[in-house]
Amino acid sequence: MSENIDYSVEDIEKFLEITRLENDKPQSASLHKLLSVQNKIAIFRDIDPDELKAIIYDLKFVKYKFKDYIIKQGDISENIYFIIQGDCQVFSDDKLVATLVPGIIFGESAAIFKTKRNASVICASQDATLLSFCIDEKNVEFCAQALFTLYKNLASEINAKLESSNAAFIKK
Amino acid sequence: MDITNIEDEVYDFDNIFFQKVSSVVEEGLDFIENNHLIEPKENYVMLIDYLGTVINYFHNLDRSFMDSTFKKLQSDVNNLNGLYKKQKDILQNVEEIFKKNFKKQSNVIRVYTQEILEYKSADNLSNEEKIELKILLDYYKELDAVCFETFKSIFKEDCKYLLDSLLVVLNSKTYYLHEMFWHKAADSEAVQRLFRIQKIDGDISSKNYITHKLDVMLPYSKEYQYFKDCLRIYK
Numbered sequence: 333m334s335e336n337i338d339y340s341v342e343d344i345e346k347f348l349e350i351t352r353l354e355n356d357k358p359q360s361a362s363l364h365k366l367l368s369v370q371n372k373i374a375i376f377r378d379i380d381p382d383e384l385k386a387i388i389y390d391l392k393f394v395k396y397k398f399k400d401y402i403i404k405q406g407d408i409s410e411n412i413y414f415i416i417q418g419d420c421q422v423f424s425d426d427k428l429v430a431t432l433v434p435g436i437i438f439g440e441s442a443a444i445f446k447t448k449r450n451a452s453v454i455c456a457s458q459d460a461t462l463l464s465f466c467i468d469e470k471n472v473e474f475c476a477q478a479l480f481t482l483y484k485n486l487a488s489e490i491n492a493k494l495e496s497s498n499a500a501f502i503k504k
Numbered sequence: 505m506d507i508t509n510i511e512d513e514v515y516d517f518d519n520i521f522f523q524k525v526s527s528v529v530e531e532g533l534d535f536i537e538n539n540h541l542i543e544p545k546e547n548y549v550m551l552i553d554y555l556g557t558v559i560n561y562f563h564n565l566d567r568s569f570m571d572s573t574f575k576k577l578q579s580d581v582n583n584l585n586g587l588y589k590k591q592k593d594i595l596q597n598v599e600e601i602f603k604k605n606f607k608k609q610s611n612v613i614r615v616y617t618q619e620i621l622e623y624k625s626a627d628n629l630s631n632e633e634k635i636e637l638k639i640l641l642d643y644y645k646e647l648d649a650v651c652f653e654t655f656k657s658i659f660k661e662d663c664k665y666l667l668d669s670l671l672v673v674l675n676s677k678t679y680y681l682h683e684m685f686w687h688k689a690a691d692s693e694a695v696q697r698l699f700r701i702q703k704i705d706g707d708i709s710s711k712n713y714i715t716h717k718l719d720v721m722l723p724y725s726k727e728y729q730y731f732k733d734c735l736r737i738y739k
Binding site: 337338339342343344346347348350351353354360362363382383385386389390391468470471473474475 | 535539540541542544545546547550572573576577579580583671675680683684687733735736737739
C-alpha cells in the first residue's frame with residue numbers, strides 16, 4: 333500500500349522539476365485576460381482565482397460582426413456569454429424582445445438547466461466582443477465553494493433580469 | 505440517556521478502524537507540504553482510467569518509457585486510488601459496519617446484551633422477571649437506536665474528513681504522474697512517430713491526444729463523454 337512507497341532524494345528532485353516547470357508555464361491569453369477583469373464581471377465576484385480557473389472551461393474572447401448569430405433559438409449548447417463591448421439583440425420566434433448592452437450576461441439559463449436555447453441572440457452593433465465560457469459543475473469535489481458562489485451570483489443576475497422585465501411589463 | 509460513553513467508544517473504534525488510511529493520509533499530506541507540491545483545483549483523479557490506458561499503450565511502443573520514479577509514482581497513485589474507492593464504499597456502508605464491527609466490541613451494548621441473554625436463558629421466569637425483561641428489551645431497543653445515531657454521526661464525519669484529505673493527496677500525485685508522463689512522452693521518438701502517423705495536430709500533449717481521440721470516436725458514447733469531461737481540465 334501507499335505507505336510503503338519510499339521516494340528517494342532523486343525522486344523528489346523530479347517532483348520539484350515538475351513544480352518548477354508548472355510555475356514557469358505562461359498562462360493562456362484568455363485566462364490571463366479573464367483574471368485581469370474578474371472583479372468587473374459580477375458573476376465572478378468573490379471567487380478564488382485558482383478555483384475560478386478550475387470551474388470554467390472552453391473560455392474564449394470572441395469578436396462578432398453586425399448581424400452575426402451568437403446563439404440560435406433551439407440549439408443545444410452550454411456556453412454562457414458576457415458582453416464586454418458592443419450591443420446584442422434578443423429575438424424570440426423572430427420577434428425582438430430585448431437589447432443587451434456591455435456588462436450583461438446571457439445564455440445562462442440553457443447552460444444551467446440543460447435546455448434548448450429559448451431565443452436567438454444577434455450582434456446589433458458594428459462589432460461586439462464577448463467572453464464565452466462553460467461551467468464545469470462536475471468539479472464540485474475540489475471547488476464546491478466557488479461553484480456555490482458562482483451559482484449564487486448567477487441567480488442574482490437572473491433575478492435582476494426578472495425584476496427589470498417585470499418593471500417594464502408594469503409600465504406598459 | 506448519557507451518550508458520553510458511547511461517544512468515547514466510537515472515537516476509540518474510529519482510531520483503530522481508520523488507523524491505516526489515517527497514516528497514509530498523514531504521510532501523503534506531509535509529503536505534499538514538505539516538498540511544496542502543487543495541489544491542483546482541477547480534478548486530475550478523473551483522468552486515472554485514461555492515464556492507465558495511455559501509459560500502457562505508450563509503454564508498449566517505447567520500453568524505455570518508465571524510470572524508477574515513474575514506476576513508484578504510478579504504483580503510489582494506484583494504491584491511493586484503491587484506498588480512496590474503499591473509503592468511499594465504507595461511507596456507503598455505515599449501518600453494516602455498526603452492526604458487524606462496532607456492536608461486537610461496544611461495552612455499553614455488551615452489558616445489556618449479556619443481561620438480556622441471562623434472562624432469556626433462565627428457565628421459568630417469574631412474572632416480575634418477565635416484566636423486567638420487557639423493560640430491558642425496550643431499553644435495549646432505545647439504546648441501540650441512540651448508539652447507531654451517535655455512531656453514524658461521528659463515524660461519517662471522521663470518514664468524510666479522511667476521504668477528503670485522501671482525495672487531496674491522490675489528486676496532487678495524479679497531477680505529478682500526468683505531468684511526468686507527458687514530459688516523457690514528448691521526448692520519446694516512438695510517441696513522436698505515433699503523433700506524426702496518426703496526424704495528431706499540435707505538440708505532444710494530453711490535450712491534443714484526447715482531442716484527436718474525440719475526433720475519431722463515435723460521438724455520444726459513454727467513452728466519448730468521459731474524454732470530453734477529461735478535456736475540461738486543460739485550459
